[in-house]
Amino acid sequence: MSGVIEIILIFLILANLILLGASRLRNAIRIVAWQGLVLGLMPLLAHRDGLVWAAILLGAGSAGIKGFVFPALLNRALRETQASREIEPFVGYVLSLLAGVGVLALSVWFGSRLPLPWPPASNLLVPAGMFTVWTGLFLIVTRRKAITQVLGYVVLENGIFTLGMVLVEAMPLLVELGVLLDIFVAVFVMGIIVFNINREFDHIDSDQLAALKEGGP
């Protein structure tokens, strides 16, 4: 069992790295969708007491939403806003990749020091989860387009989901469902807002929204 988990985790890490280097929006959406889909398998494997209805439900729900609903919503937003297909980062792709590698190393170090209530299903679990969280945050901070920021949030949630696997017995199902619901609402709302912003301003560059802020120098 732990072999499969490790393959999934390695896929997760590779997907993060690809995402950091991806320059096409449609590609990025596809990668995030795959990441969510594959992660949906994890609860089935991580649970020690064999299959539990709750775990199956959680996995299926999360895979369905992240693998199919989110990409559909985002692709629709992309199509309707007719944004250019470039990601337009603040930090270049090469630099992003280098930073990603640095953060990965940091995550491994964190993972080795983080005190856990019990040993996780795999030694890679904590570093991979943490790396995914940081990747999500990195995407939110360094990418210009609102759609990439939405993608960042989804990746962030994937990381939280992975870390939740460590604590699958301690972390109630309700918490995980709550996080998923939050992200779902966020993506839904952002999809609509991005569309409306585009209609009003003819672009979806979130850095230009600063023109809307009140007062200030």
Add this chain to the structure above:
Amino acid sequence: MPADASIHLFLLLWALGVLLISGVASALAGRWSERTSVVLGIAGAGMACLAGLAAAVAGLTARATGTIMLPWRIPYGAFSLGLDSLSAFFLIPLFLLSGLAAVFASGYFRPWNERNPGRFWLFYNLLVASMALVVLARNGVLFLVAWEAMSLASFFLVTFDDRAADAREAGWIYLVATHVGTAFLIAVFILLGRESGSQEFSAYAVPAGSAGALFLLGLLGFGTKAGLFPLHVWLPEAHPAAPSPVSAVMSGVMIKTGIYGIVRMLAVMGAVPGWCAWLVLAIGAVSGVLGVLFALAQHDLKRLLAYHSVENVGIITLGLGLGMLGVHYGIPAVAALGFAGGLLHVLNHALFKGLLFLGAGAVAHATGTRDIERLGGLLKRMPWTGAAFLAGAVAICGLPPFNGFASEFLIYVGAFRTLLANGGLALGGLVAVVALALIGGLAAACFAKAFGIVFQGEPRSPAAAAAHEVPRSLVAPMLVLAALCLAIGLGAGAVVRALDPAVAQLAGPIVMSDAPRGIFPIALGTVLALLVALTLALAWIRRRLLAGRSVRAAVTWDCGYAAPTASMQYTATGFAQPLTNGAWAILQPHVEARLPQGVFPVSASFESHAPDVARANLYDPLFRRLAVGLGWFRWLQQGQVHWYVLYIVVVLMVLLAWALVS
């Protein structure tokens, strides 16, 4: 014999429920039917206030005590309510005035025009419910929740007329002030509950040696709500901006929750150091004198009344300070008289200040202005309003036979009692007597001005000349309040006896000595007899003087001119000038005058404003500096989501690394 209060508490809970439900229902109905919304709001407020009043009066007279406790899922919180004599006493003016003001409001706002009545009734009923909850709460968390609900509900009522810029500004000032106060209160509650780890009032313990500091914190927090100098700055802004029935409730009842807080804190904490008593006495004296001085310099009728609230809260605090001194020096009579005077003044002020604010509202309703300089001659046009306002004015000046006299008299008697004691206590009594005398004199001058300029003489503007008596729904509440002011003044002895258990909660288990209680009928009887004799004598002298002369009616203050005009009358500013000139250094008014020049002056003008000294000299500079200081952090505020998320990431990373390394 203390009775069980469960039935009273049940009735009070029912009243709270009715207020909540009717408020929400009124808000929902406000969108589609103005009439339904008003009916729902007023019916809920009326029923709840009647039930609450009945429960409170029954609870006070039966000396009922009891608590209800329901578990609550909030940490440290519990829905724990209690009724005792103190709570019951504070609930009486609360429900009485709120009910009457609700009746007034039903007529005051008609026609509602584009205002949504649901918005008013939702917040009004919420305000009444949260005030009652503040008085009933026996758990720190519940108390703070109710306190905050009260502040927010009143904020939305102050800004009800949100198209007026001054109402919005007043709302913000009020919101800031009330939250600064609440911050102090949170500290107090945390410190009180730290030892036992529980926020139940019954489990509170004062950490050794910090009673004085705790009391000071509480005084700052509650004093902000009560409007004690120099924490009163929000009062003269919020009261004029709010609709009149709301001003009446806020000034008559809501600021008394601050007094309730101080009193409840005394009851919970037990002994406080002697300097606290001196401090309370001093703050009371300063608030009283400065409040009435500022009132003298105002020419907005409601702003004038707002400063009188500062004055009257000062009188209440003076009484409480005297009571605390009595407890500290171990002289029961002084303690009982001081607390009884302070508490009775809470009830009295609620009645006459509520009456006066409603009167000001009626004047504004009839003339469309609150500027005293533009009014005049209203007594002939609005006889009922004028008579009720006069009753309130006499009561607030502390003149017999109205109720203000009774409570100030108790404080006077207590203050004179201290003179029998030797040493420091006598000084406290002296301060109280001098302050009270000064306040009384200045208040009389101020209301001679307010009543004289607004209701007597000739109208100073077309709006005042065209005024008519307000509808019955506005007159009736004022007349009820005026009658109550008179009734309490005449039946003061019985009212003070009913207050005994509440006073005993503060002054300790002592029976108020018989002397002051016996003094009441005697003093009042003498004063009334004197008053009647004086009136008869004056009438007789008048008749004698006029006998055999021709009597002719003319316009007021025509001063013998052949063709007098309304502008020849005294103005409010002119009337008060001899007194405000004497207090020039304190009031610091801005005056712009172009005096008449030459033998045939063509034009002249005079303008004066008395800005609030505490605001101009303390708060404005303070907040300006604060704004400059905080301006240094502006560069953090980029207005870009990227940066905000980056801040979060950096903080998270640093915290995580710090936790893992150390």
